[in-house]
Amino acid sequence: MGPNPPTDAERRALPRPPGAERGTPHRPVSVLLIDDDPDDHVLTKELVGDIRGGGFSLDWAPSYEAGRDAICAGSHDIYLLDYRLGARTGIELLEEVHARGCFGPVILLTGQGQSRTDLEALNAGAYDYLEKSGLTPALLERAMRYALVQHRAAAELEHKVKERTEELAKVNDALREVNRRKDEFLSTLGHELRNPLAPILNGLEIMRLAADKPETVARQRERLERQVAQMTRLVEDLLDVSRITTGKLRLTREPTSLNEVIESAVEISRPTLEKAGVEMTVDVPRETVTLLADRVRLAQVFSNLLNNAAKYTESGGKVSVTAAVEGDRATVRVRDTGVGIPAELLPMIFELFTQVDQTLNRSQGGLGVGLALVRRLVEMHDGTVSAKSDGRGAGAEFSVVLPITGVAPPR
Ligand SMILES: Nc1ncnc2c1ncn2[C@@H]1O[C@H](COP(=O)(O)OP(=O)(O)OP(=O)(O)O)[C@@H](O)[C@H]1O
Ligand SMILES: [Mg+2]
Known part of the structure; x- marks a missing residue:
């Protein structure tokens, strides 16, 4: 750092940190001198008072402890720290505040011939160091403005790091949850296979x-x-x-009759429903509704929903399948009068390996993959699937909405 004061051009080119805004007539940049020598206080006060354009106010902390506490409390915008503080040093103070997790823009003031302490000061976290004997108001101002800019950049960086860390923690939690479900799944799978x-x-x-x-x-x-x-x-x-x-699920889509798809799903699931003692009603339009679909995979969607309805409805319950066309979409609903789904779990049931009540459904078997497969297949048909339930015991309703290509009169 040269002893030459900045030229006017340099002065104008200096960045204007937050402290610079504060250094307007509204609020001066507050500076704290940490120094146990009253003479140094008087001298520094004069230097600060002589800064062209003003904009700085100086307070004084006459001891190590007072300085340390002020930095940790963030009492000032900037701190001028003397190297000699009674029996201790400014470096020790810097190390102590950092150990306490406090950070402030600190400039170390050194005596003559203490240049070895310069590096020590920077290592200890000082933003700059100035030799007291060569100090001018311009030099002091320049060092303080740079320290403020550095401090703002550091604070922004810290903020970003904190944000990133929080994001990573969230991702980590999500991964842990997936991992937990996978473990659970493996144990379910073992039982199911045995x-x-x-x-x-x-x-x-x-x-x-x-x-x-x-x-x-x-x-x-x-x-x-x-x-x-x-x-x-x-x-x-x-x-x-x-x-x-692995994203390897492939469809063969061709013009297909939705009515036939539903019919074949119903036929696939009928024995399961009958075995469960659940009565089924089917209500589809008489018109032929066509869509671009993989008929086998789409039938799998509805038979999965029907199998679930059979599985989660007590004997004597009812299941209905309805289809309706509205504009260029068809909605197929599978509704049952079964055990229902608690509201808080509704958003999760389409996730792989999610089973609402492990103990309750264990006897029912299954891996918790049916609905994940349903959702994936429906999405691959450019459709959506959603679930509704008024809670435990209140039955459940699954709606599949699919884009259609046409409606033809009944054959
Ligand atoms: N109609 C329904 N009524 C009540 N709960 C349901 C119904 N359908 C699904 N669920 C709940 O959602 C969970 C996930 O369903 P999903 O079909 O994905 O898995 P599963 O039926 O347990 O096993 P899998 O289908 O792999 O044999 C079920 O375990 C069950 O708790
Ligand atoms: Mg299922």
């Missing part, structure tokens, strides 16, 4: 023992077929999950 094994082994044993009783063998074979079908469905679901998460 459950059919015991009856299958059992059935095989019975078949071995009853080889001469064709009726028993036939009955057992049917049971085995059911169990194997269940396992097959599970494995298919799993493969679909991996297709969802």
Whole structure:
């Protein structure tokens, strides 16, 4: 730092930090001198008073402790810190305030021949250092303005870092949650895969023992077929999950009749509903509604909703499937009178591996992938799916809205 005072051009080119706005007639930049020597106070006061254009006010902290507390309280815009403070030094003070997590724009004032302390001062977090003997009002002003600018930049940076850290913490929480659900899923999957094994082994044993009783063998074979079908469905679901998460799910879309799609979903799910003792009514328009769809995947959407309705509705309950056309969209609703869904969980049920009540649904089986698959498939058909429920015991309603290409009169 040269001893030459800035020229007028330099002075005009100096950045105007927040302190500069404060250094207007409205509010001067407040400066605190931390120095135990009353003579230095008088001298510094004169220097500050001589700064051209004014804009600075000076206070005095005559001890180490008073200075430290002032910096930590953020009492002033800028701090001039003397190197010698009784038995201690300004460097020690800087280190102490930083250890306490306080930061302020501090300029260290050094005596003659203390140039080795300069580096020490910067390392300890001082914004600048000035040799007292060579000080002029212009030099002092320049150093203070630069310190203010630096301080503002540092504060902005800190703010940004804090924001980023908060964002990262949120992402981290979300990842942790996904991870937790994945763990839960693995355990569910283990149970789901093991459950059919015991009856299958059992059935095989019975078949071995009853080889001469064709009726028993036939009955057992049917049971085995059911169990194997269940396992097959599970494995298919799993493969679909991996297709969802890796983005490899592909559709073959072609002009398709929505009526037929619903019909085939209803046929797929009818046995499940009957087994659950749930009565189904279907109400679709007589007109043929066409859309661009992958008929197998779209049927999977509705049969998934129907299977859920069967699973989460007690025997004796009702399920209705309705379809209606409005403008260029069709809405298909699957409504049941079952256990319902608590409001706070409604937004989550379409997430992979989400199951509302683990204990309640455990007996029902499933992996918590059905609705995630439904949502993905509907979105791939440029549609939306939503769920409504008035809470536990109040039934649930799922609405699928799809763009259509036409409506033809009944055949
Ligand atoms: N019709 C419904 N009534 C009440 N709750 C439902 C209904 N449909 C879904 N849910 C809730 O949403 C959760 C997620 O459904 P989803 O179909 O994704 O999984 P699942 O049925 O448990 O298992 P999977 O479909 O993989 O066999 C279910 O576990 C259940 O708690
Ligand atoms: Mg399901």
